Amino acid sequence: MLYVEILGNLPSLAKSEVKALIELADRRFKIAEEDYLLLAIRGNERAFPFLDRLGMAHEYGILLFSAENVEELYAKAESIDWSEYIAGTFKVDRETMRNCAHDVENLEKKLGAIIYRQGFRVNLSNPNTLVRVYCGKKLWVGIRVRFFKAKTFxxxxxxxxxxxxxxxxxxxxxxxxxxxxxxxxxxxxxxxxxxxxxxxxxxxxxxxxxxxxxxxxxxxxxxxxxxxxxxxxxxxxxxxxxxxxxxxxxxxxxxxxxxxxxxxxxxxxxxxxxxxxxxxxxxxxxxxxxxxxxxxxxxxxxxxxxxxxxxxxxxxxxxxxxxxxxxxxxxxx
Ligand SMILES: C[S@@+](CC[C@H](N)C(=O)[O-])C[C@H]1O[C@@H](n2cnc3c(N)ncnc32)[C@H](O)[C@@H]1O
The missing domain is CATH 3.40.50.150 (Vaccinia Virus protein VP39)
Structure with a gap:
């Protein structure tokens, strides 16, 4: 699974742009779910060269899992093997969207501690891997692949x-x-x-x-x-x-x-x-x-x-x- 965080100013255009690009990669790739500006995509890394073309997005990445509440998020985080996703140091970075329905205070610290206990080092200023948590209706955890700097546009x-x-x-x-x-x-x-x-x-x-x-x-x-x-x-x-x-x-x-x-x-x-x-x-x-x-x-x-x-x-x-x-x-x- 993949995720894309789209821009909020023209969300319907932004969503269609994502849909067009993932379909160019593979007709079977689909937007499986959306939660405010977060799109969950059924697809794989073959979509990356197409998602690199995005104009109306903040970032995209690999979606690891979603959770209905924070307890479920921590349980899922305990059970996955982070070595598949983290190379070198990491940082957990949270995005609290406008529709966030959960108490996410200290979430990044608690999730960071779970990953740390699996043997990974934290680097807050320049991490090799950014673990992203989005809070909307649900909670979503992913690994950032690419961030689109506003400056380049x-x-x-x-x-x-x-x-x-x-x-x-x-x-x-x-x-x-x-x-x-x-x-x-x-x-x-x-x-x-x-x-x-x-x-x-x-x-x-x-x-x-x-x-x-x-x-x-x-x-x-x-x-x-x-x-x-x-x-x-x-x-x-x-x-x-x-x-x-x-x-x-x-x-x-x-x-x-x-x-x-x-x-x-x-x-x-x-x-x-x-x-x-x-x-x-x-x-x-x-x-x-x-x-x-x-x-x-x-x-x-x-x-x-x-x-x-x-x-x-x-x-x-x-x-x-x-x-x-x-x-x-x-x-x-
Ligand atoms: C709104 S502008 C396009 C802006 C463009 N997207 C940009 O980023 O600069 C419309 C252009 O259409 C041109 N134009 C007007 N009538 C035309 C026609 N019949 N055939 C070709 N170009 C025409 C104008 O000269 C103008 O440069």
Missing amino acids: DERKADKRPFYKPIALPPRIARAMVNLARAKMEILDPFMGTGGILIEAGLMGLKVYGVDLRRDMVEGARINLEYFGVKCYVLKRGDATKLREIFPDKTFEAVATDPPYGSSATLAGRKREELYEKALESIYEVLDGYLSIAFPADFNAEKIAEKIGFEVLEKHYQRVHSSLDRYFYVMKT
Whole structure:
């Protein structure tokens, strides 16, 4: 079993991202249980390279067991052989989630003592192994495999890129969109702007394809991709409503994109609804797989997408600020 602790700001999007990634690793891997922000996953270490792609998570690890109460937790901790999981020194670290239903005071000390008695040394400042305890409805004990530092995402925020425009998505969300599109080898963003989605995809090792109507965006996205060390890219100036003309012989396995929401500058003088419908039709022509796409909440994407032939699988709501709320959709051809 594995665990993932997702971010709390967009939990439904974060959970879907996890689901998409574990299914990419193995179709049989499943989210078995959830307890507030903790997801328990039926799967094994073959999921690690995919979970390493996560954007909307704090950390993931190996889930050892869960317990209904603290007594059960201590009994289970006594009975397991920690040498399978602890190499070198260890520390017990507790996460008390908002729904924590147990008295967990001193829990880390008591659990630490049980593990210590099996012959392991504690190191509180720099342990080799971090034993994690989550308190929610239940208690969960695991071993951290990877923690995602907020700083690494912050370093890729729009204003940290050499080519800056205030239209870009936050890197964690851009990354989740790539993952929701279940991209394995490559991805297309037909409204790439400054390249935020493509930077995340490129850093995951995918080949990235980008299109934008504006020449300055194409050049700017190229500068940004190079800055972050992404080398495998194809960028074209062109119209997202005419993708077949831009890529006459190519079918993509995944598309992730964030079309313009309405300012006249980014819409290039077109009616918003018409642009969205034409773009969906055009994406449908070049895609054999999943599309993840953001639309303002007042656009009824489902009806139009289904008319074109897409199967709409999910939508996740986000209120960005007082005058913008949007949905992230996942669709399939
Ligand atoms: C919201 S921005 C994308 C932001 C992007 N995700 C980023 O991180 O920078 C939308 C982009 O779509 C471009 N655009 C507008 N109409 C277009 C069209 N018909 N075809 C291609 N690009 C278009 C705009 O120039 C703008 O750069």
